[in-house]
Structures are given as structure tokens and as C-alpha cells.
Amino acid sequence: MTALSRQKIGGVLARQGILIAFVVFMVGFAMANQRFIAVDNVFGVIRSSAILGVMALGVTFVVIGGNLDLSVGSMMSFSTIVVLDLHDKVGPALAIPLMFAMTLALGAFIGFLVGYLKLNSLIVTLGMLSAIHGLTLTWSGGKNMDIADKEGTWFAIFGQSSALGIPMPILIFALLAVVLSVLLSKTPFGRKVYAVGGNGTAATFSGIPRARVVFMTYVLSAFCVATAGLMQASRSMGSQNTVGQGLELEVLAAVILGGASLLGGSGTVFKTVIGVLILGFIQNGLLLVGLEFYVQYVVTWVIIILAVWLDIAAKRGRLWSPIA
Template identity: 65%
Template sequence: MAKTEVKGDGTLAVPVGRDTRPTRETVIHLLQTKGLLIAFALFLVAFSLASDRFASVDNVSTVLRQVAIIGTIAVGVTIVVIGGNLDLSVGSLLSFTTVLVVDLHDEIGPGPAILIMFAAALAVGCVNGLLVGFARLNSLIVTLGMLSAIQGLTLIYSGGQNVDIVDQEGTWFAFFGRDFLLGIAVPTWIFLVLAVVFHVVLTRTSFGRKVFAVGGNPTAAAFSGVRRARVVFSTYLISAFCTGCAALILGSRVMGSQNNVGQGYELVVLAGVILGGTSLLGGSGSVPKTVIGVLILGFIQNGLLLLGYPYYTQWLVTWVVIILAVWLDVASKRGRLFTTTS
């Protein structure tokens, strides 16, 4: 039993000898709940000490603008993954929608071009949603096939040629990718507004609860009256809409587009989503953590460049981050880092 120490006035007794060190369970719980924030803080401190330019206002603003496209797509993909599925078609969809909105800009004007671009993006989301939600096909196979199909469609539409806006200085289309509001870049505003809106949707609406239910336990969700097909269909529409917003930012920033501009984006987006703690098994995750995951990737890549490392090292670091994030996700569910076989 613990001893007690009584003060001179006899009014306060404090246990003596009690072990006040944090228990192993407390440390594990802290890492599971706050590990992402701790890792983010450590990355920022390490790179700030290594480079005096890293923590400057200009550099931070630049990183936020750079990750806005990936982050905007990642918001939609997070909802798909929480619902228990994958969307690997976002890279090719980004290519197609960017080429489409830029090409139509000079032909029919920026307003109609934006509307048609979003309609095309939502049409792709409908196809993915129908095949995965209602036809119950495997989401990995469906979206991987859609990735190839959309890239082929992009090449057919563009004839293999890059597209550009002729009058780049005389169009308001530049607002979405080049302008600032209250000192913050518009792409950053679009990213953060979408993150806030869909965080509220996931946490404060019945639709959000249905997404978690379908991803966590589809059988129990079905017995509870949740219509899985409709929920899955809606998640792919959201993903397509977010990719359309990213295309709007990209096309407006560059004022042109290559027909393969989105190639590889699906892997970086998925890395940010996984790093943010969204489980590939479905049923768990959050948009704010995805935002942090995307920021970690952005600041790591930026820090490596400032330290003079070649560009390809970013892909190696991204691979390591994905492996560690998936490993820790699985380990947290089984309660240990390693498993043994009999």
C-alpha cells in the first residue's frame, strides 16, 4: 500500500510512493490519438533547424499553395475510403477535367467551360458509383480500369496535344489559381473550405454516420436500414466533385494543361489519406487528419528540396511514409507491432 504524507496543519494527505510515470497503455493511447500531430511537430522542428528558410512566411505560403491540389482531391478520397472503398481514378480524372476546362475556355468562355467540366467529372463519379455501389464490383478493379479508360479518353479528346489559354491576362479564370484573398492564396481557401464542409458532413449529418457504418460493418449497416449502394454512390460523386475543384485550381494556375498532368496524383493522394490515419479497411478516419497528412507530405518534400536532396528522393520518402502508416494502422488494430505464426 502507498504511504501518506500529512502536512503540519493536518489538513492535506498526499499518497507517497505511488508510481506517477505514464503507463505503457497511456503512451500507446497517446500515440494512437495524437501521434500524427506529434510527428507533424517533429518534422517542422527538424526542418526548421536544418534550414533557416523553411519556417519563413513565404515558404509556408508556397507549400500551402502547392498541396492545395493534392489536398482538395484527398478530401473526397477520404470519404470514399471511410466508406470501405478505393478511388484510383482521380489522377486520370484530373488530367481529363483540366484539359477539358482549359480547351473549352477559349471556345465557349470560362463560365460554361467550368460547368461542363464539373458535369463530366460527376459523370465519371456516377459510373464509378454505379459499378461499385449498385453492381457491387471490387472498387480497386473498377477504379484502376477507369484510370486507364479516362487517360485514353483524354488522349482521344486532345489528340495527344497540350492545350493552352490564349488570352491569359484578360480572363477572370485566373482567379482560382493565381489570386489571393486576405493575403491567402485562393487555392488554399478552396482546399480549406472543402475540408471544413466535408468534415461537418461526416461528423454532423446522418449521411456521415451512414458512411462510417457502411465502411465499418456493411452487414450491420444493412440490417439497420442503411442503403449501402446509395451511400457508396454518393461517396464517388463527392470524390469526383473534389477532383473537379482540383482541376479548376490547376488549370487556372497554369493556364494550360498537358494530357497526362494528373499522372501519379492518385498515389500521392492515397499516401496523404493513409498518413492521416484513415484505415484502408474502412469505417475510420477524418478529414482534418487527412489535411495534416497532406501537409506532412508537402512539408517533407519542401524540406528535402531546401536541403539540396534530388527530386526523386521525395518518392522514396513517400514510399516509406506509406509503409509506416499502413503498418501502424494494422498494428493498432491487432494490439502489437508484429505478429507470430505457429
């Protein structure tokens, strides 16, 4: 095999390696357990991944813009608890917009700190993770939330109903993915997000309002988190006040798996959806072959390391460092 052939193969593996690995996983799990490819199992995996997927859609914009958001897990807990609490106090028709307004306010605050004050996004969102968790516990009084009259409310339609045989969470996930994909790839705002993440200084000198773009990516991420919180609350009609704890790492893993670079400037909504499905099907496959649930944490870590390696390899055009 010539050096040119090896370089081409390395380039393909760097760009599409995670998809190749996903196909290998799918084939292996299907051979190990035929139930893995059953229609009900496939729909079940996609449905259970929809909440994580909706959150990942918003974080995709943040990461492409060159920043991180580690607050989404705590923010999802906050959204879920707030909408459940307000449901019994003011009714779902008012509870839903009030919850969205409060969640968007949190996202706007983070966007202001990162975009306009130019604080480090990792530090800001890591701090907000704890702050929002404390806010959630304060709101709930340290207690879990449940809807009192589960039978006499239409609130369950967002998480438990279906249309044309397709569960509503899947439809919400798919619709939001289509809308945000168009926003990212076909609009001036989407091009500005890529520009800011690719080279913020150059974007500023080109007349792009860098601070405003970063601000809007966090507001958009908060909107997706609020939607995920609504789906979670509607699905269970009750929730623990830590329901979103730890999800920020899974969301970030899905976004990176989809090809969004931690350095900013690259990624697509479609590939983020693929990343979400990769995580969902791998975790489901591990359970079906008889491995304990905690093995998922190790596998997720390995997948993140693999994805980061492939991301760096894609940028330099080879899998290994030229000095290795």
C-alpha cells in the first residue's frame, strides 16, 4: 500500500470513523441479540434519546460558536421542577410560558457573561451548574414534584401521546432538528455562528457582532433545554429535583460524536442527531447483551476520547501525529 493510499484511508477514517464504528457496533449488537433491531426497540431507543437530543441541538450552536455549556443538566432540572410546580398553581397554559421565560432568562444571563463580558465559558457554565442546582433546590424546598391530578390535565401530550403512530417526543425532536438545521445552514445567523467559532477576531473585523452572536447561542440553548424539561415533566408527570444531573456530559458527548469541534467553527445539526442516536443505541445494545448499566459510563468515556482524537485527526489530515 502506497503512502498516498494510506493517507487517503486515514483521511476517510478521520472524517467518517465514528460512523464506521457505529455500523460495526450495530451489526455486532444485532448478531448478539435479534431484539436489538426490532421495530419496538428502535422506537424505544429513539424516544428515550429524544430529551437528550433536544438539549444537544441547542448545545451544538454553542460549541460551533467556540464555547461550552455545562449548565444544561442543572437547567433542565430547573425547568422540569418549575413547570411541574406551576402546573398545579396556575394551570399548564400559564405554567409552560412562565417556565420558558425563566429558563430563557438563565440562558440570557450566561450569554451576557460569556458574550458581552467575555468570561471563559467553561468557568461560567461550571459555576452556573452549581448555582442553578441550588436555585432548583430552593424552588422545590428540597422536595420532588408531582402533578396532583394526573388524569384531568392535557399536559401529558408532550411526553406520552403519539401522532400517526409516532411518539410525540420523537416528533418534537425531529421537528426541532429540521428547524434548527435550516437556521444553522441556510440563514445569515448560522453563517455568523460558524464565523465566530472559526475565528472570532476575524469575524469581529468583518463587522459581525461577535458578542451578540454568542449571546444568542446561549439563549437558543436555553430554549432547547426548556423544551426538554417540558418533555421530561410531561412524560413522567412528576420528577426528582436532580433529574438532569449529569446530562451535561452526555449532551456534550453526543455533540462531539456528531463531529462538532471543541475548537469551534465546525459541526452540523444532522450530525448531532447521529451522535445522539449513536449514544442511545450503544447504551441499549450493551444492556441487551447482558452488561450492567454502569458499563455505559466507561463506554461513554472511551467514545468521547475516540471522538476527540478523530476530530483532531480530521483537522491535521492524518490519524497519528507527524512527529509520533
